[in-house]
Structures are given as C-alpha cells and as structure tokens.
Amino acid sequence: MNKEKFEKGLEIRRSVLGADYVDNSINNATDFNMPMQELVTEYCWGEVWARPGLPKKTRSMINLAMITALNRPHELKLHVRGAINNGVTKEEIQEVLLQTAIYCGVPAAIDSFRTAKEVLDEIDKE
Template sequence: MVDVPNRPEYQSEMFKKGLAVRREVLGADYVDGSLARADDFNAVFQQMTTEIAWGMAWTRPGLDRKTRSIINLGMLSALNRGAELRLHLRAALTNGVTRDEIKEVLVQVGAYCGIPAALEAFKIATEVFKEADSAKKGA
C-alpha cells in the first residue's frame, strides 16, 4: 500500500473510513493508482467517490458487502456502464458473490431492463471470469 497523496481533499475522517473499504473491495493497487493519478482538477471526484460511495454507503450496517455488490451489478448493468461493471464484477467476486448469483442478476436485468443491457453485461462478465481464471492459473 502506498501513501495517500497529501491533498486537502483526502484529509477527512469520512475519506479515511471510505478509503479502507474501497481498498478492501476494489484492491489497493487499483484504488491507490486512482488517487495517485488525480490532479488538481479531478481530486475532488476521488474525494466524492471515496467519501460518499465508500465512506457513507458501503460502511452502513444495513446491508452486507455481498448484497451491496449484487445491487451494484444490477444498477451498473441497467445503466450500461461497462467500465464500472467490469470493476464491480471483480469486487463482487471478492465479496463472495458466486458466478451463478451473477448470472441470475444479469437474467433479472434482461427481464426488467432489456436484452441489450443484459447482453452487454453477460459479455463483460464472461471476460472478467476468463481474466480471473487466467490469474488463478498464473498464481
């Protein structure tokens, strides 16, 4: 884990709380890289996502991480947000969501949000699963 860049946006307790969860769910390399690449223009976005999504939503006691991941997969698939879906598919696997559960989420997306949204989500999930399998074989 690298040190967080010393920016005023990254100093609040909510940021630190969110950062810990964000690293656990998405992986420290990904998160630390995002923070390191931030500049004066977009550091505020890193603050926003870390404090609001990770510090406020993901740390609430009402849902476990697996359930939050399942919800994210449905929303990101429905919104057709491929890059974020790819990231959150990996996070879902980290949080204990099975491939069969992911399949069922994507079928539900197809029924309620349309076949094109589900098709794209299935394609991305297949790619993520292949990458995960390759990483396991290489480890």
C-alpha cells in the same frame, strides 16, 4: 472533506476494488479530478458502503444490476471483480444479470454478460 469518512471509505474501497486499483486512482488524480476521487471515496464508500444495513455481498449484487441498467461497461468490469471479492459467486452474478434482462432489457443484459465474462475469464487465469 470529512477525513474520518474518507479514511473509512478508502479502507472499504480498497477491500472491494483492490488496493492497486484504488491507490492508482488516487495517486494519478489531477487537480481537475481529485475532487471526484474524494467525493466518491468519502460519500459512496465511507458513508453508504460503510452503513451496517446491508452486507457488502448484497451491495455488490445491487451494483451489478444498477450498472447494467445504466449501461456502464467500464464500471461493470470493476464491480464484477469487486463482487467476487465480496463473495458473490459466478452463479449469483449470472442470476443477477438474467434478472436485469427482464427489467433493464435484453440488450443491456447481453452486454453485461459479455463484459462480466471477460472479467471472470481474467480471474480464472490469475
């Protein structure tokens, strides 16, 4: 493991997903899944998210589309919150999900709209 990339990844991951969520994921990792936590933190967040080529807001919007295509509602919830943290507006989330209806299929987009609404409603109550 590259300690420098892991630490940079941890910083970015916390800023996007929230320190509580990330710290909970790391602190509750077991011998079995800690290698995955390390891989995700170092490679996804410390290597790719740390690149200067795209702002975090754009990366979040791309993630929403890809996670919709993959039909991963748990990850979508997490990344809707992250997108808001990165400055993506509700209207932009709506547009991303409408775009996915065309390229990923209406059923995938409908599920993502439903999932995103749950998160946005939670955020509104905070």
